[in-house]
Structure formats: structure tokens, C-alpha cells
Amino acid sequence: MKCKSAxxxxxxxxxxxxATIPAQAFTxxxxxEVMVHSGPGAGNDIFARGVVGVLDKLKIVPQNMxxxxxxxxxxxxxxxxxxEKKADTHLIAVFTSVWWVNPMIRKEGKxxxxxxxPIARLVLEPSVMAVRADSPYKNAKEFFxxxxxxxxxxxxxxxxxxxxxxxxxxxxQKAAGAxxxxxxxxxxxxxxxxxxxxxxxxxxxxxxxxxEQIRAGKVRVIATLMEKRLSSVPxxxxxxxxxxxxxxxxxxxxxxxxPAMPADVKTYWEGIFGKMxxxxxxxxxxxxxxxxxxFLTGAGLRKFSEEYEQTMRGxxxxxxxxxxx
Amino acid sequence: xxWWKTLDKSDLVSALLLVALGVFVVAQAWDWPYLTKDGxxxxxxxxxIGIALIVLAATLIALHAIGAxxxxxxxxxxxxxxxxxxxxxxxxxxxxxxxEPAGFVASFVLLAAFLxxxxxxxxxxxxxxVSLASAAGIWLVFVKLxxxxxxxxxxxx
Amino acid sequence: xxxxSGLAHGFAIALExxxxxxxxVGVFFGTIVGILPGLGPSATVALLxxxxxxxxxTGGLIMLAGIYYGAKYGGSTTAILLNVPGESASVVxxxxxxxxxxxxxxxxxxxxxAISSFVAGSVGVVLLMLVAPPIAEFALRFGPPEYFALxxxxxxxxxxxxxxxxIKALLSMLVGLWLATIGIDLFTDGARFTFEQIELxxxxxxxxxxxxxxxxxxxxxxxxxxxxxQTFTVPKGLRNLMPNWQDLKDCRFAFLNGxxxxxxxxxxxxxxxxxxxxxxxxxxxxxxxxxxxFGTGVVEGVAAPExxxxxxxxGSLVPLLxxxxxxxxTTAILLxxxxxxxxxxxxxxxxxxxxxxxGLVASMYIGNVILLILNLPLVPVLAQILRLPGYxxxxxxxxVSIVGVYSVDQRLFDVWLVGGFGLLGFxxxxxxYPAAPLLLGLVLGDLMExxxxxxxxxxxxxxxxxxxxxxxxxxxxxTAVLLAGPLFRQVNSWRxxxxxxxx
Numbered sequence: 001m002k003c004k005s006a007x008x009x010x011x012x013x014x015x016x017x018x019a020t021i022p023a024q025a026f027t028x029x030x031x032x033e034v035m036v037h038s039g040p041g042a043g044n045d046i047f048a049r050g051v052v053g054v055l056d057k058l059k060i061v062p063q064n065m066x067x068x069x070x071x072x073x074x075x076x077x078x079x080x081x082x083x084e085k086k087a088d089t090h091l092i093a094v095f096t097s098v099w100w101v102n103p104m105i106r107k108e109g110k111x112x113x114x115x116x117x118p119i120a121r122l123v124l125e126p127s128v129m130a131v132r133a134d135s136p137y138k139n140a141k142e143f144f145x146x147x148x149x150x151x152x153x154x155x156x157x158x159x160x161x162x163x164x165x166x167x168x169x170x171x172x173q174k175a176a177g178a179x180x181x182x183x184x185x186x187x188x189x190x191x192x193x194x195x196x197x198x199x200x201x202x203x204x205x206x207x208x209x210x211x212e213q214i215r216a217g218k219v220r221v222i223a224t225l226m227e228k229r230l231s232s233v234p235x236x237x238x239x240x241x242x243x244x245x246x247x248x249x250x251x252x253x254x255x256x257x258x259p260a261m262p263a264d265v266k267t268y269w270e271g272i273f274g275k276m277x278x279x280x281x282x283x284x285x286x287x288x289x290x291x292x293x294x295f296l297t298g299a300g301l302r303k304f305s306e307e308y309e310q311t312m313r314g315x316x317x318x319x320x321x322x323x324x325x
Numbered sequence: 326x327x328w329w330k331t332l333d334k335s336d337l338v339s340a341l342l343l344v345a346l347g348v349f350v351v352a353q354a355w356d357w358p359y360l361t362k363d364g365x366x367x368x369x370x371x372x373x374i375g376i377a378l379i380v381l382a383a384t385l386i387a388l389h390a391i392g393a394x395x396x397x398x399x400x401x402x403x404x405x406x407x408x409x410x411x412x413x414x415x416x417x418x419x420x421x422x423x424x425e426p427a428g429f430v431a432s433f434v435l436l437a438a439f440l441x442x443x444x445x446x447x448x449x450x451x452x453x454x455v456s457l458a459s460a461a462g463i464w465l466v467f468v469k470l471x472x473x474x475x476x477x478x479x480x481x482x
Numbered sequence: 483x484x485x486x487s488g489l490a491h492g493f494a495i496a497l498e499x500x501x502x503x504x505x506x507v508g509v510f511f512g513t514i515v516g517i518l519p520g521l522g523p524s525a526t527v528a529l530l531x532x533x534x535x536x537x538x539x540t541g542g543l544i545m546l547a548g549i550y551y552g553a554k555y556g557g558s559t560t561a562i563l564l565n566v567p568g569e570s571a572s573v574v575x576x577x578x579x580x581x582x583x584x585x586x587x588x589x590x591x592x593x594x595x596a597i598s599s600f601v602a603g604s605v606g607v608v609l610l611m612l613v614a615p616p617i618a619e620f621a622l623r624f625g626p627p628e629y630f631a632l633x634x635x636x637x638x639x640x641x642x643x644x645x646x647x648x649i650k651a652l653l654s655m656l657v658g659l660w661l662a663t664i665g666i667d668l669f670t671d672g673a674r675f676t677f678e679q680i681e682l683x684x685x686x687x688x689x690x691x692x693x694x695x696x697x698x699x700x701x702x703x704x705x706x707x708x709x710x711x712q713t714f715t716v717p718k719g720l721r722n723l724m725p726n727w728q729d730l731k732d733c734r735f736a737f738l739n740g741x742x743x744x745x746x747x748x749x750x751x752x753x754x755x756x757x758x759x760x761x762x763x764x765x766x767x768x769x770x771x772x773x774x775x776f777g778t779g780v781v782e783g784v785a786a787p788e789x790x791x792x793x794x795x796x797g798s799l800v801p802l803l804x805x806x807x808x809x810x811x812t813t814a815i816l817l818x819x820x821x822x823x824x825x826x827x828x829x830x831x832x833x834x835x836x837x838x839x840x841g842l843v844a845s846m847y848i849g850n851v852i853l854l855i856l857n858l859p860l861v862p863v864l865a866q867i868l869r870l871p872g873y874x875x876x877x878x879x880x881x882v883s884i885v886g887v888y889s890v891d892q893r894l895f896d897v898w899l900v901g902g903f904g905l906l907g908f909x910x911x912x913x914x915y916p917a918a919p920l921l922l923g924l925v926l927g928d929l930m931e932x933x934x935x936x937x938x939x940x941x942x943x944x945x946x947x948x949x950x951x952x953x954x955x956x957x958x959x960x961t962a963v964l965l966a967g968p969l970f971r972q973v974n975s976w977r978x979x980x981x982x983x984x985x
Binding site for chain 3: 041050070072076105106109161162182183188189198200212213289321
């Protein structure tokens with residue numbers, strides 16, 4: 001019985017030692033790269049800089065955080081770059097919904113969200129249906145009625161056909177039993193200009209884009225496309241309130257790390273973003289940009305990631321877009 | 326067929342390459358939708374570009390052939406010194422290959438030295454001075470002053 | 483008269499010592515960035531964004547705007563001296579500017595570029611101040627059919643850029659148009675000519691093609707010559723290093739042309755300064771009394787595009803400031819800066835922040851003056867660069883080009899690509915295929931195809947939408963008129979040749 005007790009004693013001693021050695025918590029030792037898949041000035045870039053700005057104000061990260069742009073392929077280049085940098089502990093990236101969508105539809109996108117390490121989802125970006133202020137449609141019903149009367153004649157400006165504006169359009173068309181034309185335009189500026197200039201009839205916008213135009217009286221929001229009304233346009237009914245059963249298609253933004261990110265690094269960032277989320281500066285930032293708070297980490301985030309992938313698969317298939325993976 | 330000899334071969338080759346490009350473009354565009362219910366599809370423009378390439382390049386060849394058959398001597402393409410150019414270009418491509426493993430500074434020093442010594446045939450003294458000085462200058466202006474991110478080799482720069 | 487009081491207030495703000503300092507910093511950095519090929523104003527503005535965030539919005543905006551229009555001044559320097567475009571719009575300046583340098587007139591070319599930039603840049607600011615809101619409304623009437631007509635007009639410029647062989651120019655343009663189709667199709671998400679490479683999914687970057695064919699092509703071309711001495715003749719004496727009165731007189735129309743064309747093209751979202759330069763150059767050649775001399779080193783050929791790309795800066799600020807719509811990559815970053823500062827870009831921006839607007843406008847006047855003062859005396863100094871022997875100059879150009887190209891996206895792929903285009907540029911030179919039409923095709927092809935398909939989607943396939951709307955019809959008519967002259971001459975010369983043979 002001596003052996004057994006020796007082993008037990010040894011085990012107890014080792015456990016005691018391990019318990020008393022403090023876990024070497026990770027803190028950044030050099031500049032941290034915050035990678036963004038769009039060019040400077042685009043939505044993601046602004047978001048990343050905003051986050052870095054808030055973190056700088058709060059002074060909770062001891063090192064410099066640098067925004068790095070890695071454009072290409074609608075996020076695929078960034079995802080591929082991230083997957084190559086497995087050992088890098090000072091690299092995080094901003095993810096958006098296209099990080100789920102694009103690998104599904106592009107052969108070249110060999111890296112998916114399942115290969116990477118999601119850290120935290122921070123915000124959800126709502127969308128609204130907007131028309132020109134002088135257009136005859138005061139709510140969604142009138143727009144759909146006009147579309148039903150003239151199928152394919154009304155026009156909507158937007159981005160690519162796999163983007164949110166078109167997938168939302170597919171859902172709206174199904175719920176309304178009407179159809180209208182979708183015109184892809186390369187930049188947000190062109191799309192808004194097309195709406196304001198009368199070349200298209202409707203646009204699905206983000207509130208931040210729409211609000212200034214509304215304030216100037218140039219644009220009218222006829223429906224919001226989230227479950228609940230938006231605080232930025234409290235008088236506008238949601239699409240569900242108007243009687244159309246259209247599911248929410250949120251645009252999520254958050255942070256993700258390279259594959260197999262070490263547990264302590266991940267915990268560190270989760271902690272940082274958690275602290276940031278609780279701060280007033282961050283709440284103000286979210287409000288100012290008309291985002292919806294969507295803070296999610298850990299198991300909740302994993303569940304969101306899986307569900308989102310399934311939802312987008314279904315929506316893309318319904319919209320007639322070919323999936324390759 | 327003596328007129329064949331007076332044809333400027335380089336022009337001919339370039340025109341043939343353009344015909345080949347046109348054929349390639351048309352072949353690829355053939356598989357894409359020409360017209361969709363919303364208007365011209367992705368195959369529309371490339372198809373016409375390819376056709377135009379083939380037609381114009383063929384016209385160029387024809388004009389040359391006609392000209393040569395009539396006895397007109399065309400201006401020959403001047404290929405003087407092309408060997409030096411190709412050597413220099415290969416050097417550039419090798420430097421590109423070395424860019425990420427060795428870092429910008431090291432590959433540029435090698436490239437500059439190669440160009441000054443081998444292509445421009447200057448003395449060793451000029452080679453060393455020019456390659457080191459220009460590498461240092463570029464590094465100072467771009468990396469230090471303008472904070473541009475350039476690949477760094479295992480020695481840190 | 484509230485405009486005058488606004489402007490007076492603006493000058494008071496712009497002349498504050500800190501704001502003057504930021505203006506100077508901005509234009510100085512802008513000029514340097516403009517001189518260096520590859521590094522463009524949008525990359526630099528992005529780089530300095532964190533620093534600008536720490537400043538107050540007016541000062542920060544003054545600095546960032548200074549970089550934007552300062553870069554346009556610098557871009558012409560390397561274009562003229564070395565046939566290396568400092569930024570995309572300077573490609574057109576290379577055409578006549580470099581020829582002038584080869585003929586020993588580098589000084590006058592640089593001087594005229596600076597003067598024209600100043601004149602047109604200032605006119606751009608004046609127009610921004612006076613007619614911004616109505617022009618913005620007018621620009622909104624430009625829908626896809628109008629863009630198509632504008633692009634058609636731009637492409638017809640190739641006829642004017644043709645030079646000796648029209649067929650080779652057209653072939654060059656077609657290759658450019660083909661390169662423009664590379665990438666993911668905007669409307670169907672289908673991949674075209676990407677060979678399954680992720681890097682090609684967004685298409686071939688114009689900067690890479692421009693630097694490749696012009697800069698690297700030029701360096702390669704010079705590797706065939708034993709250059710141990712000076713590259714070109716640089717005349718002595720200040721008088722020969724500055725433009726003379728005759729030059730200024732010749733450019734009277736070019737100044738006007740550049741100012742107006744640049745401003746209007748700048749107002750249209752998505753059009754860009756490269757198109758403005760091409761159109762202005764083409765227009766100048768079309769109305770010139772000696773069009774055949776363009777491309778051999780005429781001073782108007784430098785003044786027109788240089789003016790256009792400066793005036794375009796003023797124009798591109800119009801949709802940004804009056805509607806909150808960014809028209810170009812750099813204005814998109816400025817928009818981001820507004821948002822990060824907590825300002826609300828949109829139609830009410832000027833109303834809510836009049837001091838910022840007027841401060842900016844006033845500082846742009848000041849900035850243009852500073853740039854003129856900075857650049858003109860530098861002309862004789864810069865012209866001396868041409869005294870450097872080739873074996874010093876060309877490796878440096880290669881190095882700077884590689885850095886410039888790599889700085890765009892930090893991709894090694896781009897360096898390979900620029901090397902490939904360099905070889906292409908050299909071959910095109912030897913085989914007498916003009917490079918300008920290729921670049922023109924690349925820039926316009928994308929926009930033209932998109933505009934056409936968008937138009938047909940709008941009209942559900944009815945092709946008459948392209949020519950039935952008044953604006954579009956006018957531009958198409960203008961295109962026909964512009965094409966008529968040279969085509970007529972070409973047909974006439976064929977006719978004469980044919981009649982000669984019959985005899």
C-alpha cells in the first residue's frame with residue numbers, strides 16, 4: 001500500500017503547487033494588429049477605428065492598437081491571411097456577416113468561420129426600407145401594392161446580389177407576393193445618389209446612412225426590418241407590425257482571432273471587450289452610430305455562429321444563389 | 326514568297342498573340358450568360374471585346390501582308406539591347422521572390438547592386454555606394470518617416 | 483452677401499496659427515506623397531487618420547484636405563521628369579510632360595504644371611464655395627445612362643490619343659477593357675478571368691498597371707542603353723527653367739478647360755480624377771490648332787490634365803459636403819473622419835458646422851498659394867534630378883515603385899504583377915503600341931460596363947434609355963462630334979492613298 005499512498009501524496013502535492021502558481025495571464029507586449037477586410041473609410045474600417053478609439057480612451061490595453069487594411073475578395077483575403085498566422089498572439093480581426101456568407105458562395109474562399117476563433121460579437125446593424133421624401137409610398141404596404149401592379153418596374157439600388165440588401169429583398173418579395181428590380185452599384189455613395197436622383201425607387205439602408213438624409217428631409221423610412229422598433233426612428237413601424245412576416249437578417253460585427261488561438265489570449269480579449277462593453281464611452285458610441293447592442297461571447301457566440309450559418313444558407317438558397325460549400 | 330521575308334516578324338508575333346488572347350477571351354465568355362432577364366450578362370462585354378481583338382489583330386496582320394506583298398518595306402522593330410533588358414527584368418523578378426524571406430532592404434540592395442554592376446556596367450565602387458545609399462534613403466523616407474509597412478527579413482529590417 | 487461674411491469668418495479661422503500650421507503640414511506631406519509613385523492621397527490620409535482624430539475637427543480637416551489636393555501637385559513631378567506617374571491621375575501628364583523633359587524643357591513643364599494646378603485648384607475652390615448646392619442637385623440627375631454617355635465620351639478619346647497607328651491604339655484599348663473585366667462581376671457575383679486566385683477577385687488595380695507600364699517599363703527600356711552620363715540635357719539659366727510668356731499664352735484655354743472639366747467630373751460620384759485628366763487632355767487636343775503635336779511635348783498637354791486633376795479635388799468635395807455622399811476613395815476616408823469626430827455628414831453638415839466649412843474653403847485658398855510658393859522655386863532644383871546618371875536614377879525608381887506598389891495592399895502578388903506589367907510596358911514601347919489607351923480602357927471599362935448594364939436593368943431591356951434622356955443624348959452627340967474630326971481626316975487620308983494607287 002506504500003506505492004498507492006506515495007502516488008496519491010505526489011498527486012496532491014503537484015495539484016497544490018499548480019494551484020499556487022498564478023496562471024501566466026496574457027497581456028500584449030507589442031503593438032496589436034487589428035485587421036479589417038475593407039479599405040480605409042469603409043464601414044468596417046470606421047468600426048475598427050471607433051473601437052480602437054474607445055479602448056484608447058479607456059486605457060485598458062497597455063499597447064498600441066493599429067488598424068491594418070487587408071482588402072480583397074470581400075473578406076476572403078483577410079480570412080486567408082488570418083488562418084496563416086496561427087501563432088500570432090497579437091493579431092485580431094473584425095468580422096462581419098460576409099465572413100460566413102462569402103466562403104459559402106466562393107470557391108476561392110477556403111477558410112471558414114469554423115476554422116477561426118471568434119472572440120466576441122459586439123453590435124448588430126439594423127436596416128430600414130427607405131424611399132425619397134417626395135415619393136408616393138408612405139408605408140411598406142403602398143410600396144408592395146405598387147410593385148404588384150407593375151411587376152419588375154420598381155427599382156431598388158444596392159450592392160452585390162449576395163449582400164444583405166438583396167437577400168432581404170428576396171425575403172420581402174416572398175412575404176409581399178410582389179417583385180421589383182434590383183440594381184447593383186459599386187459604392188454606397190452611388191446607391192444613395194441613385195435614390196436621391198430618382199433613378200431608383202427604394203433602397204435598404206442602415207440607419208446611420210439614412211438619418212442625416214431624413215433630418216434634411218430628403219428621405220422617408222417606410223419600414224424598419226428588425227424585430228423591435230428602432231430608437232433612432234421610433235415612429236416608424238417594423239415590417240412585422242405592418243403585417244409582413246419577414247425574419248430579421250442582422251448584420252453582425254465583432255472580433256475574431258487566428259485559428260487555435262491560445263486559451264489565455266482569448267480570455268484576455270474577451271475580458272477587454274467585456275470591460276469595454278460595460279463602459280459609458282462604448283454605450284455612447286453604439287448609440288451615436290445607431291447600432292443595436294449585440295454583445296455575445298463564449299458558448300452563446302458559438303451558438304449564434306452555427307445558427308447564423310444555417311440561416312444564411314437557407315436565405316441564400318431561397319434567393320437563388322449557388323452555394324459551393 | 327520573298328515578301329514574307331520583309332514582313333516585320335515582331336509585329337506579326339504580337340498581332341498573333343493578340344488574336345490568341347481574343348480567342349481565349351471569347352472561349353471563356355462563351356460559357357457565361359450572354360443575356361439575363363435583367364439585361365446583358367457577364368458574358369456580353371468580354372465576348373465583344375474578344376471578337377474585336379480577333380478582328381483588329383487579324384486586320385493588322387492582313388495590312389502587313391498586303392503592304393509587304395506590294396513591296397513596301399516596313400519599319401523593323403528595334404530590338405537593340407533587349408538582352409540587357411531581359412537580364413535586368415529577371416533580376417527584378419528574383420528580387421520580388423526574395424522580398425518576403427529576406428526583407429525589402431536586403432533584396433533591394435542586391436537588386437540595385439546587380440543593376441549597377443551587371444546591367445549598367447559601373448565600377449564596384451559606384452555599385453556599393455549607389456546600392457547602399459539608395460537602400461538607406463528609401464528605408465528612411467518610407468519606413469521611418471512615412472511609416473509604410475515593408476517586409477522585414479530575419480535581421481529586423 | 484452672407485457668403486462674403488462666411489468667407490471672411492473662414493479666413494479668420496484659417497489664418498489662426500495652429501490652422502496655418504496644419505495646412506502647411508498637410509500640403510507638404512501631400513506633395514511628398516504625390517511625388518512618390520504608388521503611395522496615393524487616400525493611403526496617406528488613412529495613415530494620418532489616427533493623428534487627425536486627436537485634433538479638433540476644423541484643424542484636422544484642413545490638414546487632411548491639404549494632403550488630398552497637395553498630392554495632385556506632387557504627382558506631376560515624377561511624371562514629367564521620369565515618365566513615372568506619381569499618382570493615378572498623373573498618367574496623362576506623362577504623355578507630353580516627359581516629352582518636354584526629353585527636349586530639355588523639364589523646367590517649363592514643371593512650372594506650367596504648378597501654375598495650372600494653382601489656377602484650376604483655386605477655381606475649383608471658388609466653384610465649391612459658390613455653386614456647391616445647386617451643382618450637387620444637378621449631379622444627382624446623372625444616373626446610369628448619363629454615366630454611360632460620359633464613359634463613351636471618355637473612350638472616344640482614344641481616337642485622339644492614337645498617334646501613328648490607329649489599329650494598335652484600339653488594340654491597346656481593348657486589352658485595357660479586357661483587364662477591366664477581370665474580377666467578380668458586380669451583378670451576378672460570377673468570377674471572370676480570376677484563374678481561381680483570390681487576389682484577382684477585385685480586379686487588377688489601376689495603380690499597379692500604371693506604375694508597371696510607365697515606371698518599370700521606362701526603367702527596363704533604359705537598361706538597353708549604356709548610360710554612364712547624364713540622363714537628359716538640362717539647360718542652364720533660370721529663364722530656361724521656367725515657362726515663358728509664350729507658354730502661358732498657349733495655355734489660356736487649357737487653364738479654363740482643366741478647371742471646368744476637372745470640377746464637373748469630380749462632382750460625379752465614382753468618376754475620379756484620372757477620367758477628369760483624360761477628358762481634359764482629349765478636349766484640349768480636339769480644339770487645338772495643332773493636334774498632331776500632342777504627344778511630342780506641347781505645354782497645353784501638361785496644363786490641361788494637371789489643372790483638371792486639381793480642380794477635381796474641389797469638385798469631389800461637393801457631394802461630400804452638401805449631401806454626405808463620398809465620390810472617391812479619399813472622400814470616403816474624409817467621411818469616416820467626420821463620423822469619428824462625431825460630426826454628422828449629410829445635407830445639413832454645412833448648416834450645422836458653418837465655421838468648419840468656411841474654415842476649410844478659406845484654408846484651401848491658402849493651401850493652393852502655399853503650394854504654388856513651395857513648388858515653383860523647387861522647379862529648377864527638381865529639374866537637376868535629371869542630371870543624375872541613369873545607373874543611380876533607375877534602381878531608385880525601381881525601389882520606390884516596389885515600395886509604392888507593396889504599400890497598397892501589402893501583397894507580394896502585387897509586386898509580381900507590377901513586374902509583369904513592366905515587361906509588357908517595355909514590349910509595348912518597342913512594338914509601338916501606345917500605353918495610354920490601355921490605361922484609358924482599364925479605367926473606363928469597368929464604369930462603362932456597369933453603367934450600361936445598370937441602365938438596361940432600369941429600363942427592363944429597353945435600349946433607348948441610353949440615348950433618350952436629354953443629358954445623355956447631349957453627351958453622346960458631343961462624342962460623335964469629337965470623333966468626327968479625326969475620323970474624317972483618317973478616312974480622307976485613306977481615300978487619298980487609294981486614289982494615288984489608282985493612278
